[in-house]
Amino acid sequence: MSASAYHPHDHQGCISTALQQAAILCAEQGVRLTPIRKRVLELVWQSHKPIGAYDLLPALAADGFNSAPPTVYRALDFLLDLGLVHRLASLNAFIGCSQPGHDHQSCFLICKVCDKASEMDVEPWFTALTDAAKTQGFSVESQITEVVGTCPQCSKDSSKDSSQKSAGQNS
Amino acid sequence: MSASAYHPHDHQGCISTALQQAAILCAEQGVRLTPIRKRVLELVWQSHKPIGAYDLLPALAADGFNSAPPTVYRALDFLLDLGLVHRLASLNAFIGCSQPGHDHQSCFLICKVCDKASEMDVEPWFTALTDAAKTQGFSVESQITEVVGTCPQCSKDSSKDSSQKSAGQNS
DNA sequence: GTGTGAATTGTAATATTATAACCTTTTATT
DNA sequence: AATAAAAGGTTATAATATTACAATTCACAC
Numbered sequence: 424m425s426a427s428a429y430h431p432h433d434h435q436g437c438i439s440t441a442l443q444q445a446a447i448l449c450a451e452q453g454v455r456l457t458p459i460r461k462r463v464l465e466l467v468w469q470s471h472k473p474i475g476a477y478d479l480l481p482a483l484a485a486d487g488f489n490s491a492p493p494t495v496y497r498a499l500d501f502l503l504d505l506g507l508v509h510r511l512a513s514l515n516a517f518i519g520c521s522q523p524g525h526d527h528q529s530c531f532l533i534c535k536v537c538d539k540a541s542e543m544d545v546e547p548w549f550t551a552l553t554d555a556a557k558t559q560g561f562s563v564e565s566q567i568t569e570v571v572g573t574c575p576q577c578s579k580d581s582s583k584d585s586s587q588k589s590a591g592q593n594s
Numbered sequence: 595m596s597a598s599a600y601h602p603h604d605h606q607g608c609i610s611t612a613l614q615q616a617a618i619l620c621a622e623q624g625v626r627l628t629p630i631r632k633r634v635l636e637l638v639w640q641s642h643k644p645i646g647a648y649d650l651l652p653a654l655a656a657d658g659f660n661s662a663p664p665t666v667y668r669a670l671d672f673l674l675d676l677g678l679v680h681r682l683a684s685l686n687a688f689i690g691c692s693q694p695g696h697d698h699q700s701c702f703l704i705c706k707v708c709d710k711a712s713e714m715d716v717e718p719w720f721t722a723l724t725d726a727a728k729t730q731g732f733s734v735e736s737q738i739t740e741v742v743g744t745c746p747q748c749s750k751d752s753s754k755d756s757s758q759k760s761a762g763q764n765s
Numbered sequence: 766g767t768g769t770g771a772a773t774t775g776t777a778a779t780a781t782t783a784t785a786a787c788c789t790t791t792t793a794t795t
Numbered sequence: 796a797a798t799a800a801a802a803g804g805t806t807a808t809a810a811t812a813t814t815a816c817a818a819t820t821c822a823c824a825c
Contacts, residue, residue: 455792457802477782489804496783497803512683513738515782530723532732543726551719552701552741559598559714560746561703567684568739570723575731626821628773648811660775667812668774686811
């Protein structure tokens with residue numbers, strides 16, 4: 424959860440937690456977490472990096488699900504609406520939300536070396552932006568902040584050798 | 595310049611200022627502001643809203659320039675590299691930079707009513723963001739923040755009537 | 766001022782991401 | 796079972812962006 428996505432961790436645990444939370448959230452909202460939606464959420468979480476919509480299609484096909492763009496976009500839209508996944512506009516890719524259900528403004532730290540991304544809570548940042556915008560008469564509704572840099576794992580790796588690109592620290 | 599983009603203003607002045615600044619910047623950097631590049635910059639500035647790459651093509655064609663996607667993307671890439679324009683990832687659109695040459699972290703306030711966008715300096719809070727990331731071991735390189743909300747002009751308009759979509763306040 | 770290499774532009778094709786439109790199936794409810 | 800709403804299937808296409816390579820123009824050395 425707060426176990427900074429870049430480090431090795433029990434990712435299977437992350438996935439099942441996410442699926443459980445999703446089931447609860449859908450029940451609360453009275454909406455259906457259908458097999459396709461559930462599978463898409465699982466696939467998004469399974470990826471160690473933000474994943475593109477089209478990258479989900481082969482896996483869906485392999486599972487015997489229908490596999491055409493509208494299918495996956497519908498599922499993603501559903502998950503986005505519920506806040507179960509986020510879309511990273513700068514990457515045209517999707518990532519699981521680590522605090523679904525909490526209506527929060529988030530910020531993504533995207534590592535330019537390993538391409539992984541992690542969500543950071545930025546309530547103070549958001550408050551500052553909102554206030555600053557307000558002094559200009561602009562009323563804020565939502566925001567996306569996407570930060571590019573180097574994650575701790577890759578910083579560490581590069582201080583040792585210098586050839587890594589998403590090597591090692593998986594799952 | 596800091597005349598909050600949403601309000602009526604001498605936009606022709608904005609454009610010529612931008613072109614002059616661009617010429618200076620290119621001279622400083624020893625790069626060429628060719629006719630195509632200059633025209634693309636002008637067109638981007640001429641637009642009252644962030645403008646898509648493909649929306650630039652007809653105007654280029656009308657000017658007798660070559661008009662194919664690579665042409666405009668090359669020009670845009672050139673301008674992006676120099677910091678003369680920004681790309682708004684959430685809109686797949688481009689907008690002129692109001693402080694070119696100043697290596698700055700900015701934030702865009704995008705009005706969901708009139709679709710115009712304005713750049714806000716976030717240097718003051720950027721430090722806080724960077725520090726927060728640093729406590730997680732993430733070293734920040736760059737950042738994009740795109741805020742959606744309602745601009746002052748549209749807020750004012752909607753308090754009077756309720757049917758406006760980019761009407762009126764042009765140029 | 767000519768030759769040379771680098772930068773820029775032209776051109777055609779194609780990749781990638783996302784949506785529209787319409788029809789069929791499934792689900793929940795009566 | 797009848798019905799309406801939701802979800803999914805299917806085909807086509809829109810919108811955004813890039814690759815690859817050829818032709819041209821430019822800057823600079825000679």
